[in-house]
Amino acid sequence: MLEPFVLAFLVSLDGALAWALTALLLRRHGDRRLLLPFAAALGAGLLIGAGLFLSARSRGLGLADLAPRLRPLTHLLGLALLAASHSLRATPGERLLAPPRRAATEIGLLALALLFLLPQGALLASALREAAVLRGATGLVATGAVLGIAMAGCMGAFLAWAWERAGIALAVTPASLFALLFALALAGIGPTALGAHTLPAALTGAIGRALHDGVHLAFVTFQVPDHPFLRDSAYQVILFAFEPSTHALASVLILGAPLLLAAAAFVRRPAPQAGPGDRPPARRLLRARFVRESRAGASAFALAVLVLLAVVRAEGARADALYDPLPEPAVDDGAGSVLVPLAAPFGGNEDRMRKFVYWGDGRAVTFFVVRRSDGALVAALDLCEICQPKGYAQMGRDYVFCKYCRTPIPVGTVGQPGGCNPIPIPGAAVKGSMLVLPRAALLAVWEKGMAEKR
């Protein structure tokens, strides 16, 4: 019962936090009538998501069929929250939650609540169904889930009360509310628990692809030739646009700019004017309240920016997960062969690349061994025919990646000569637990490959 309880709790916690934050804004502006409908809309979204999953199952479809259709909803909702935070930067809550805008605002908030947990509803239903099938105890799983949701609901109510008592309501303006909801969606407590947190990857990926496409567009527009026709130094400048760190920086700038602009607009908003008959203490109180509000609101934006920075950094670390091992020494048997021990990690099911370096005639010959999808081990130089000798890394299971021209090469083609493929080593053979390479051939092929590099 614990697993369904935890899953349902974490998924609902996103909704509970969203409700608590929204409640602070609504209560502050006297719009209490929306508190329950907002919570109900969050719950309804969860139920609709679960219903979509069950309906898909009844048509013989699985979560794998449904999830790709729900993912854009999550991603677009995240983007919409960011856009809303920016576009409402100069709009005070009083204006939004008073006639004539009040009805439209309430409808907008209810729609947001409905969509906020909808994708997670499908994912949660799938996870709970799986748990029920595995344990054969549907009742227990359902009880755990209901308790989890109830627990999250109670937590949301408690947080709303506690935050209001602590004066945190001062931090919640329409713009900061949406900034915090965006941060909440980015942090993705529920989606992470369900193993389906895709918003950071989608946002940073979209920006990275746009940069990449922009460079390509510039190549086409200005009729710039391809990298085999360019000098290394020129291509290094172009590669800067493809660096993961450049993509991460661009993501922070593009996603952070609306938040920072909203924060700046909030901090620079006009101070309230005291009435003509107000005494100095009343004026000072008004001024103090304004300063407190400014600080609290700025903290909310700062929190959203911090979450964004952390998420982009974590995503960058994950996306940049090129496996580039340090070369291990390979030894010469004194009889014309270079020996590479293939005990662990290749002894087990480890498929990762291993690099080796052989010192022969004063040259450091680097090569790697990787397992192809057909199970065969293949050895090739850490060098390609075309590019400068920056070598390869492994990208996922299925690719080696030329670190110079940033071209992924299908691992199945390693061993074939030509182009950006790593140069094969003739005569390499696996003998027992050893990879045996003819020393002369290894040195000759390395020498030949390096001779062409400028």
Add this chain to the structure above:
Amino acid sequence: MSARATLLALAPSGRRWAARFAGLFVLWALALELATGAGFVAAVAGLAGAGLLILSGLCALLAAVGEPFAGGAWSGRLARALALGGAGLLLLSPPLSLAFRDTRMLKVGEGQELPAGALPGLPALRVGQFALSPRGPFFPLSKTVDVPLETDDGGSVRVGLFPPARLSGWRLTVFQFGYAPALEWRDGAGREVAAGFMMLGTFPKTEEESRLVEWLPDPNVMMGVGTFPPKVEDLLTPPGSARHLHVRLQEATIAGERRSLASPEGYKYVMEGRPTAHTLSLQVFEGTSRSFAGTLRAGDTVRFPGGEVAAAPELLLWADLQAVRDPFVELFLAGGLLLLAGGLLGALRLLWVNRPGSRPA
């Protein structure tokens, strides 16, 4: 209200709306990518994205035009006007370029005479001898491929890899190049089946025909702007015939060395100079069955049951020239230069105004 006053009144709104439209474009591009994965180019070229960029550019230009009439020091106004004008042109030109760009491919061979109008507005051209070199003529090129073109009136243009050469409003670059051995193929009765320079890598073929031979692997080259190295083989099928001739440029003398062009390392030598004294590998097919396989030296004739193939001593080069008519490229470049100039002037002005002992700005 005078024009000056109108511009002055509109300039602040122009600045504000330029930023708004640009922001909306970023939002639109991201939303399109997240919803459909259509990509950045589709966002720029699509109606909504292009509209937002054009509106943003126009607003920035409006603000730039109004800037000189605003108050303040002339250097500040000039810097702002240049930066805004540059930004306006940079925002305007990409969608206009994508919408109105005219890109064509012009295939030329050494010694060929192109009639006038091979591309709209292009005069009659004579193609000279190509130049290949393993070094680039200047930064950022690492290699040279030069195609000389002569016009009837004695004018000449050298089309290279970069930057584009201008001819009659077209911007020309070498997109790819290849080899063209001269062959004469006759049947058993001495009738000509096909004759001429065979531009390797350019012949159309069906899937079924492609399966007749084992092709050399294609190199992995990224970005797709031009292809390298040139293809060294092709399959010739005369129209309406069931016969096929597969020709592969096996080896040749390049810069005094005998080189194998069919090997995966062949590309290393292709830029060292023109190939001479080449050897071809031939396969002849009757329908799907191979009736002959062998080699043929330049200047020789090879006979086989059912025909003969003769190779002339010359091996010419051909090239695909990418021809682009796009007035907005210049606009884009001008925008970049203006923005840079505005930025530099603004920075210098800040340094000048804030120098020790300067009057308060």
